[in-house]
Amino acid sequence: MALLELRGVAKVYQQGRIAVPALRGIDLEVEAGEFVAIFGPSGSGKTTLLNLIGCLDKPTAGTLVFDGVELIGLDQKGLAKVRRENIGFIFQSYNLIPVLTAYENVEFAIRLLNRHDKRELRERVMEMLAAVGLEGLENRKPNELSGGQKQRVAIARALVKEPKLVLADEPTANLDSKTSEEVLEVMVKMNKELGTTFIFSTHDPRVMEYAARLVEIRDGLISSDRRRDGAVVSH
Amino acid sequence: MDFIFRLALKNLTRHRLRTFVSITAVAVCVMVVVFTRGLVEGMVNSMIRDHIYYNSGHVKVVDRHYYEQERLLPLNHPVDGFSRKSLDEMTADLEGIDGVEMVLPRLKFGAMVSTESELVTMTGWGVDIDKELKFTSIERYLVEGRMPSPGKLEVVMGTKLLEKISRGVGDKVTIVFNTAFGSFRGVTFTIVGRLHSGVQLLNEHVVLLPLDEAQRLLYMDGQVTELIVAAEDLGSVPQVLASIEALIAERGEAERYQAISYRDTSDLIAWLDVGKIVYNCIYVFLILLACIVVNNTMLMIVQERTKEIGTMAALGLERKGILQMFLAEGGIMGIIGSLIGAGLGAGLTAYLARVGLDFTADLEGLSADVVFDAVVYPESSWTNTLFAFALGVMIVAVSCLIPARRAAKLEPSVAMRDE
Numbered sequence: 001m002a003l004l005e006l007r008g009v010a011k012v013y014q015q016g017r018i019a020v021p022a023l024r025g026i027d028l029e030v031e032a033g034e035f036v037a038i039f040g041p042s043g044s045g046k047t048t049l050l051n052l053i054g055c056l057d058k059p060t061a062g063t064l065v066f067d068g069v070e071l072i073g074l075d076q077k078g079l080a081k082v083r084r085e086n087i088g089f090i091f092q093s094y095n096l097i098p099v100l101t102a103y104e105n106v107e108f109a110i111r112l113l114n115r116h117d118k119r120e121l122r123e124r125v126m127e128m129l130a131a132v133g134l135e136g137l138e139n140r141k142p143n144e145l146s147g148g149q150k151q152r153v154a155i156a157r158a159l160v161k162e163p164k165l166v167l168a169d170e171p172t173a174n175l176d177s178k179t180s181e182e183v184l185e186v187m188v189k190m191n192k193e194l195g196t197t198f199i200f201s202t203h204d205p206r207v208m209e210y211a212a213r214l215v216e217i218r219d220g221l222i223s224s225d226r227r228r229d230g231a232v233v234s235h
Numbered sequence: 236m237d238f239i240f241r242l243a244l245k246n247l248t249r250h251r252l253r254t255f256v257s258i259t260a261v262a263v264c265v266m267v268v269v270f271t272r273g274l275v276e277g278m279v280n281s282m283i284r285d286h287i288y289y290n291s292g293h294v295k296v297v298d299r300h301y302y303e304q305e306r307l308l309p310l311n312h313p314v315d316g317f318s319r320k321s322l323d324e325m326t327a328d329l330e331g332i333d334g335v336e337m338v339l340p341r342l343k344f345g346a347m348v349s350t351e352s353e354l355v356t357m358t359g360w361g362v363d364i365d366k367e368l369k370f371t372s373i374e375r376y377l378v379e380g381r382m383p384s385p386g387k388l389e390v391v392m393g394t395k396l397l398e399k400i401s402r403g404v405g406d407k408v409t410i411v412f413n414t415a416f417g418s419f420r421g422v423t424f425t426i427v428g429r430l431h432s433g434v435q436l437l438n439e440h441v442v443l444l445p446l447d448e449a450q451r452l453l454y455m456d457g458q459v460t461e462l463i464v465a466a467e468d469l470g471s472v473p474q475v476l477a478s479i480e481a482l483i484a485e486r487g488e489a490e491r492y493q494a495i496s497y498r499d500t501s502d503l504i505a506w507l508d509v510g511k512i513v514y515n516c517i518y519v520f521l522i523l524l525a526c527i528v529v530n531n532t533m534l535m536i537v538q539e540r541t542k543e544i545g546t547m548a549a550l551g552l553e554r555k556g557i558l559q560m561f562l563a564e565g566g567i568m569g570i571i572g573s574l575i576g577a578g579l580g581a582g583l584t585a586y587l588a589r590v591g592l593d594f595t596a597d598l599e600g601l602s603a604d605v606v607f608d609a610v611v612y613p614e615s616s617w618t619n620t621l622f623a624f625a626l627g628v629m630i631v632a633v634s635c636l637i638p639a640r641r642a643a644k645l646e647p648s649v650a651m652r653d654e
Contacts, residue, residue, distance in 0.1 A: 056549055056648040077553060084551020095546040099245040111238045112551045
């Protein structure tokens with residue numbers, strides 16, 4: 001069974017009396033452990049698709065099954081639970097909480113789970129910060145970190161709770177090419193070591209080189225879906 | 236929850252000046268509430284207390300005709316016991332009623348003193364000195380000399396009255412008055428003491444003399460114009476009043492004697508209750524003013540942190556958690572502000588409760604009928620401080636609900652689009 005399954009997913013935004021379709025019937029299956037890049041021009045619907053997969057928004061039509069659970073029928077609380085327990089997010093602008101240190105930002109995600117005791121929690125957070133190469137920087141606040149370091153904190157925050165899926169919306173858009181590579185390497189490493197499924201949106205061809213599967217979106221529809229070796233993925 | 240609280244605390248350090256201004260606004264308003272409430276309580280209680288001490292007692296027993304003409308101080312409608320038998324027996328009967336602490340006889344009469352240029356009018360009070368000292372705070376006002384002794388032609392007067400007649404302690408004064416038979420009489424007394432009080436009545440109008448001398452000089456042996464009943468406390472007054480009325484009726488004197496509660500001898504007392512309600516509304520309004528500042532701060536915070544709220548929601552923080560976080564931020568400002576305000580207010584009130592606020596100059600023209608001490612001592616009490624603190628915290632917390640709910644209702648995907 002696929003980790004993620006979308007069938008006929010559409011999203012229409014209402015702007016006054018005008019209906020603006022952002023997605024017009026997406027069919028997509030993602031297996032556990034995949035490293036998927038969604039690409040396409042600006043306004044093609046990449047962020048909308050990630051928002052729907054990440055339970056941040058609800059589709060206008062279609063079905064969305066995550067890990068065997070139909071998401072359409074869930075209320076706000078149910079969707080928050082899915083996000084909290086199973087999905088990690090990495091944002092283009094890092095979206096770290098400025099008053100918290102690197103450690104506390106990572107801790108925030110795991111705190112919400114209420115699962116770990118204090119010692120265990122500390123070990124886990126420190127381990128994750130070390131895994132993304134931020135050892136010794138745990139007490140720095142976001143304004144004391146470089147762009148690449150901030151994104152590493154965001155990666156650690158997304159992965160610390162061991163989610164089944166990590167969604168990254170243009171994670172390297174604000175980084176220079178060298179830092180982008182470093183960040184992507186961290187993501188690939190985590191994908192391999194932890195087996196976490198990654199789906200990220202991008203329009204940077206260099207970034208796409210890291211993906212094992214490339215899904216192209218144009219005008220709210222999937223225009224191509226193929227693996228790195230060129231094999232077409234059928235839905 | 237403790238994490239949310241810690242986060243709220245950290246959030247308050249983002250814009251320290253803004254947080255400081257919000258806390259200061261709450262603190263100033265709570266301080267004003269503590270002080271104003273203490274001042275109003277002090278004024279109201281002092282007015283009631285002085286009214287009871289120097290006018291009505293908790294309950295006053297008088298002849299019905301006397302009460303109708305009380306302003307004229309008539310001597311032909313005295314209180315002289317049940318069936319005119321014995322004033323002492325009547326006093327003892329009244330003192331036997333549950334809740335009655337003591338009964339004070341007072342014999343009030345009009346009097347005057349002639350000076351070189353004018354006739355100075357005054358009110359003579361023949362009183363049982365020992366009982367007056369026990370019941371009232373008159374001794375507090377005795378700044379010179381002593382109280383008059385029974386059986387002697389001695390008087391005590393207020394500073395202002397002494398100034399008017401150009402006399403001092405140790406001087407002689409001839410006081411002219413009408414006796415119970417309507418005859419004119421002049422008697423020379425020795426001034427043995429001087430009262431200095433913020434109560435205009437005591438300062439300017441009353442001349443105190445021993446009851447036995449007053450009765451003898453006015454030809455009113457065994458008679459007084461009123462019996463002042465002192466109850467154990469204000470709460471027992473209705474029950475004491477009912478018992479006195481029952482006793483009067485039982486003795487067949489309901490046609491003649493009337494018992495009146497302190498509440499019914501001054502229109503001002505009822506107005507003071509209305510005043511208290513009005514002031515309570517003003518306190519709430521004052522705190523609401525501070526809330527506008529806090530509310531505005533919170534709305535700005537929500538506006539500024541919209542994207543962050545979206546991120547937290549995306550990470551799985553439920554609406555309840557977001558609500559708690561913003562309520563905690565507002566609550567912390569409310570608690571700190573209220574704590575500082577309550578502390579400063581309590582300190583200021585306690586200081587002024589000791590030294591008093593002198594309004595003598597402002598109340599110069601006030602009628603002596605209003606028995607009111609022009610030196611006001613605000614009442615410093617824990618209840619008052621706690622009331623203002625709780626009011627501050629509660630209203631600030633409630634006012635934060637609107638911005639907190641606004642934050643909690645943000646859709647994560649929409650919030651994160653905010654720039």
